[in-house]
Amino acid sequence: MVNNTDKKSFITPDASVKLSIPEIEESASKHLAPFKASAEHQAALGFPDRLIDNWKDVAIEKLGELSGKYRGLRVYLDSCVNCGACTDKCHYFLGTGDPKNMPVARQNLMRKVYRRYYTFAGRTVPWLVGAEDLTEEVLDDWYTYFNQCSQCRRCSVYCPYGIDTAEVSMAAREIMDTIGVGQKYSNEVIGKVHKLGNNLGLPGPALANTLEGLEEDVLEETGVAVKFPLDQKDADILLVTPSADFFAEPHVDGLIGYAKVLHQAGISWTFSSTASEAANFGLFIGSYDNMQQIASRIKDAALELNVKRIVFGECGHAWRVAYNYLNTLAGPFDFLDPKYPMPQHIVEVTYDLIQQGRLHLDASANDDKRVTFHDSCNIARASGMAGIKGGQLSVPRDVLKTVCNHFYDMRSNTIGEATFCCGGGGGLLTDDLLELRVKGALPRMQALQELHDKHNITHMAAMCAICKSQFAKVLPYYGFEMDQIISVHQLVGDALVMQR
């Protein structure tokens, strides 16, 4: 264990030892519940602004409703045999040792209530099958531990029945929102998207200003007038990107990378001021309605701007929603050019351009870097790319190997479908959960440390806004520098030889 030198009151785990399964330590992360949503944030989403009086009845009824609406949830609640295959798979368990962070134990917090009220065995012999009444203590546990799940789906890879804790935690959050217990970070952000079009609450004029500034920066740096168009009608591509890309580090360097690529390829494109956000936190809180409203903005913007294609920037869960859900939630998109998949990811666009030889890339520009790649959970386990099986894993690597001469992968059981979450996904990227985020990053940090010891890795590339923000924050806790996390498209942009 390494003691932190700064004022934080917790101990950062040691990433220099090999990944091992911790001893269970009851309630080790019980004190890590995120701030609750204020009355105002709740009301903005149409949720009760405080815990309602008959919360127990409403919660139980909602649980029944959801298990009759989502086949996955119902099958997952019924099918678990407590085999324990998932018990050592969650990064939050590996980082905290709290047994309620074992995926099955997390699910069981809901399953025991489901059994009590909705199964024959649970109603007649609750003690035999671990069924329990819904009580205030249980609700507290729900709030704490369903907000300690980043919905990364790693456990579902290893479950013999594919039980996906993400679905269970989404349902739990929806039930809690329904009775007036929301999580501040997610619900506040969703309120901003509905009101201003993006998670950061950046109004249109401010966005225009930011983009102008970026144009000046790139012109100064490269001597080429790369445009960052906003609300430009009849452009070929509507680019929808996480709003962190507009000014957070290292995201913005990725954004510059997208613009350079599209500029070199001579493709006209635009941002939209109303759909200036790829993220869809409706997913995190399990709210189909919110997810659908947020997704619909993108269709409306595409129609209004009369574009031919929709392309998403580097974002994990946004790509999950885009790839798998957008067409269901807001489709059909038959007004777009059928020659291109709907939607496309920016890294697919870059990959295609590389295949066609339309980009002149000089990998030696990145010779000062020794790079590895962090597979973001929602990209690796919940989406696809390029129409090839496992394309979401191979395409970014192919692009990285084209633009970097020194690329190394981390240990195989920590990447690809087995990738570890950054520790900040699923609506947990908030400073009131900092301790959890630091501890949850442990497995990734161990894999990175191990590779670093072998190959002197200088940078870890990622293509998810949450991963980038999370790593920028937690890398220093593990003795790395915050700028060692980098956007895939920063590396592309740096290697790109600007010819016009």
Place this chain on the structure above:
Amino acid sequence: MSVVIATLLYLGLGVFVIGCVYWVWRYASIPAPLNMPTMPAPTTRCGVALRILRETVLFESLFKASKWTWIFGWLFHASLLFVVLCHLRFFVDPVWGWVNVISPYSRYAGIVLFFSLAGLLLRRIVIARVRYISVPSDYLMLLMLMCLAGSGLLMRYKYYIDLYTLRNFALGLGSFSFNVLPPSAMLLVHLLMVAVLLLVFPISKLTHAIGVFFSPSRNQRDNTRAKRYVNRWDS
């Protein structure tokens, strides 16, 4: 006695069949609003069938997760299936050729069955993480199956019973004629456990045998860009 046992077995079988049909119908009737296979996922129906076949025959995901659980779990399911198939020699007349071929090996399969269950039980007790998540029914389920396998083995190796009489009883079940059972306490335990297993199947975690086929993370395709996925309750 044979009437009581036969009645229990009919009841068990009835509950088992009706229960299984109910769960298949129930799961099929609940919509799957969104496409959410665990990726990388197959893009075709055929690919999905293969994925589920690998899950149900080889326990592919469990193999990735934990080799010990996989070994015990797979051996348990495989030997149970084998032993059940061998039992067909009591129920079909004349006995099918292949049943005659495999039957002699059931004495070994029974031992594998018993010890794989013991392995699963030991694991549940010894590993703190698994002990933490275990509830009484998890242990009882294993003990029940061990009773079932153990009583069978004892009849095979020590307390022999008259198989001709037993076969007569079993064959009679098909035509509702209650022939006498060979006098054996072991046999009573064995048949009682069969009835209990059939009875609890549809009201317990054993429905995972049905759930596995309806799990969206395993049975959906990676094809949303090629074909719009429509949500039943959103139109």
